[in-house]
Amino acid sequence: MATVREKGYSHWDGHLIARRFPWWPITRTGIQLAFRKKRFKIIFAGAFIPSFVFLVGLYVSERLEDFKTFLQGSDRLLNVGPKYFSIYFTNDSLLFLIVLVLAFGTGGLIADDLKHSSLQLYFSRPLSKKDYLIGKMSVIAFFVLILTALPGLVLIIFKLIFAGSFKFFLQYPWLPLSVLGYSALLTVFFGFYVLLLSSVSKNARYVLILIFGVYIFSNVLFGILQSIFRTPYMALFSVPANLQQAGAFLFGQKPPHAVPAVWSFAVLAAICALSALVLDRKIRSVEVIK
Amino acid sequence: MSIEVKDLSFRYGKIVALDGVTMSLGEGAVGLLGPNGAGKSTLLRILLGFLVPERGEGKVLDYDIRREQSMIRRSVGYMPESDCFVAGMDAVTFTSYFGELSGMPRQEAMKRAHEVLFYVGLGEARYRLLDTYSAGMKQRLKLAQALVHDPKILFLDEPTSNLDPTGRQEVLELIRDISAHKSIQVLLSSHILDDIESLCETVVILKQGKLAAEGRMADLRTIHYSLYELRIKGDGAAFRKDLEGAGSRVDEMEDGLIKVYMPEASVRMDIFRAAARTGVQLRSFVKSRTSLEDLFAGVVGVD
Numbered sequence: 001m002a003t004v005r006e007k008g009y010s011h012w013d014g015h016l017i018a019r020r021f022p023w024w025p026i027t028r029t030g031i032q033l034a035f036r037k038k039r040f041k042i043i044f045a046g047a048f049i050p051s052f053v054f055l056v057g058l059y060v061s062e063r064l065e066d067f068k069t070f071l072q073g074s075d076r077l078l079n080v081g082p083k084y085f086s087i088y089f090t091n092d093s094l095l096f097l098i099v100l101v102l103a104f105g106t107g108g109l110i111a112d113d114l115k116h117s118s119l120q121l122y123f124s125r126p127l128s129k130k131d132y133l134i135g136k137m138s139v140i141a142f143f144v145l146i147l148t149a150l151p152g153l154v155l156i157i158f159k160l161i162f163a164g165s166f167k168f169f170l171q172y173p174w175l176p177l178s179v180l181g182y183s184a185l186l187t188v189f190f191g192f193y194v195l196l197l198s199s200v201s202k203n204a205r206y207v208l209i210l211i212f213g214v215y216i217f218s219n220v221l222f223g224i225l226q227s228i229f230r231t232p233y234m235a236l237f238s239v240p241a242n243l244q245q246a247g248a249f250l251f252g253q254k255p256p257h258a259v260p261a262v263w264s265f266a267v268l269a270a271i272c273a274l275s276a277l278v279l280d281r282k283i284r285s286v287e288v289i290k
Numbered sequence: 291m292s293i294e295v296k297d298l299s300f301r302y303g304k305i306v307a308l309d310g311v312t313m314s315l316g317e318g319a320v321g322l323l324g325p326n327g328a329g330k331s332t333l334l335r336i337l338l339g340f341l342v343p344e345r346g347e348g349k350v351l352d353y354d355i356r357r358e359q360s361m362i363r364r365s366v367g368y369m370p371e372s373d374c375f376v377a378g379m380d381a382v383t384f385t386s387y388f389g390e391l392s393g394m395p396r397q398e399a400m401k402r403a404h405e406v407l408f409y410v411g412l413g414e415a416r417y418r419l420l421d422t423y424s425a426g427m428k429q430r431l432k433l434a435q436a437l438v439h440d441p442k443i444l445f446l447d448e449p450t451s452n453l454d455p456t457g458r459q460e461v462l463e464l465i466r467d468i469s470a471h472k473s474i475q476v477l478l479s480s481h482i483l484d485d486i487e488s489l490c491e492t493v494v495i496l497k498q499g500k501l502a503a504e505g506r507m508a509d510l511r512t513i514h515y516s517l518y519e520l521r522i523k524g525d526g527a528a529f530r531k532d533l534e535g536a537g538s539r540v541d542e543m544e545d546g547l548i549k550v551y552m553p554e555a556s557v558r559m560d561i562f563r564a565a566a567r568t569g570v571q572l573r574s575f576v577k578s579r580t581s582l583e584d585l586f587a588g589v590v591g592v593d
Contacts, residue, residue, distance in 0.1 A: 008409065009406075009409045009437070009467065009468065009471075009472050010405065011440050011472070012394075012398070012402055012439070012440035014394065014395065014398050016364050016392060016393030016394060016439060017393050017394075017395065018393060019393065022391070022393075025387060025390040025391055025396075026391070029376075029379075029383075029387055033376075033378045033379070036378055037378075108377070112376070112377045112378075113376070115377070116373070116374055116375050116376065116377055117370070117372045117373065117374040118374045118375060118376050120340070120368075120370045120372075120374060121368075121370070121374050121388060121435065122391065123338075123340060124338055124340075124363055124366070124368035124370075125363055125388065125391040125392050126359075126360040126361075126363045126364050126391075126392065126393060127363075127391060
């Protein structure tokens with residue numbers, strides 16, 4: 001190891017600034033750290049497959065005559081409207097890919113800080129607990145929005161480009177708002193969901209398993225309970241089912257389960273509230289007390 | 291005064307961690323001493339605003355510890371006791387990251403990170419992943435992140451723990467340089483008495499959450515008691531009882547050496563008189579200069 005004081009200490013002649021968004025360095029660094037993982041990069045790239053497929057669908061929907069032989073009567077699936085977008089946003093594969101990206105990219109957001117006792121370093125800076133949590137949640141928001149809002153809006157733009165007119169937009173002027181609304185819902189929900197699970201263990205691998213486990217187990221539980229009680233209300237136990245219910249509502253579609261969508265919103269809100277409560281208890285200066 | 295606290299009290303549930311601590315600390319290096327559970331770390335955490343005191347008030351650089359925590363944290367560099375880092379980062383990113391979180395502009399933080407890493411001797415290893423750092427390197431890294439925003443005060447919690455003798459000397463050398471030549475005040479909490487003795491001019495001793503002693507080391511050594519080291523032949527128990535009855539504290543070392551801490555009012559002849567009374571023969575008698583260890587033992591009652 002090199003000897004100490006290779007260079008002398010000199011005072012810094014700058015001035016510390018009070019940032020408007022003091023959490024921004026946490027967000028930026030969190031995103032950078034996620035992309036340093038090779039496995040994550042592959043998963044992240046793969047998560048855009050549904051968008052690409054739906055983009056191709058948009059193109060084909062405008063060229064039905066050209067692709068008639070390939071479609072063989074399945075062109076009704078390519079009737080692009082709110083339902084098309086609702087299917088894109090609420091299909092199991094997209095939700096699963098979001099969970100996959102978040103588990104591998106953001107599972108350790110709090111768990112790693114707990115494991116390496118770095119919370120005390122954060123809180124010895126002019127940062128509040130709120131700043132810390134907003135910084136971490138913004139990392140999740142970045143990945144969720146880049147997989148939902150961005151492709152959703154791009155799909156709308158490409159629909160207009162492929163159609164060569166604004167007819168689609170004039171027909172459904174609220175659709176971009178639905179896209180943004182549902183993306184925001186997913187962002188808030190997954191933000192709390194991932195941070196909650198990330199705060200319950202110091203081991204990022206356990207957190208990864210938990211993020212998948214809770215998501216999948218809730219759906220399995222829904223299937224089991226529904227087969228026992230024969231009531232669609234059991235869908236409220238399932239994380240993906242609740243997200244799909246809320247998505248269908250926001251896109252003006254019939255919910256996949258015969259349960260008022262408001263119940264699903266209530267369940268999702270309850271999970272967020274519970275997460276906020278747990279995070280408030282877990283992330284505090286108490287961490288510094290050994 | 292850079293740090294002032296008045297009647298500071300804090301408890302963890304039913305356990306009293308600090309009980310009415312009042313003190314004023316000036317410039318230079320200050321040692322914070324005390325046995326485990328004395329309240330040293332709690333005091334640091336209250337000064338940093340991690341914990342809200344149950345009672346009392348305090349100021350760090352004239353910033354109120356209850357209301358102006360953010361300003362305090364801008365002015366203070368904190369080096370925690372436990373290992374702490376951010377996984378997946380190298381030292382430059384880590385140090386500049388915490389500089390930025392302190393309020394430094396990004397470019398400045400990066401430039402400064404390089405400087406302080408060179409200063410603490412991690413210049414060559416600054417692009418290595420922190421996960422691969424040794425205990426000594428992590429200790430220096432913690433010092434680097436505490437220095438990156440050029441604080442006015444450094445709070446160092448056990449800065450030399452887990453270090454080998456060479457590493458310990460190097461870190462002590464850095465702290466000495468910082469406190470003596472860089473006009474940065476250092477508040478050093480440690481259970482290693484030698485560290486405090488070699489670095490600090492002023493010491494604060496806590497005992498069971500209360501202030502046991504505070505002041506310049508030179509004053510504390512002389513004011514409260516005189517220390518004599520003796521060897522005897524005869525009934526040590528009776529001799530000891532006699533001295534303790536006169537208000538002295540007597541510690542027997544494993545090698546037979548007896549340390550007698552005599553109160554100010556007593557004179558050395560009292561030892562000879564006690565020896566005569568109990569029929570003990572004094573084989574050796576030396577007036578000792580009190581080391582911090584002796585001071586600590588005298589005040590806190592722990593060897």
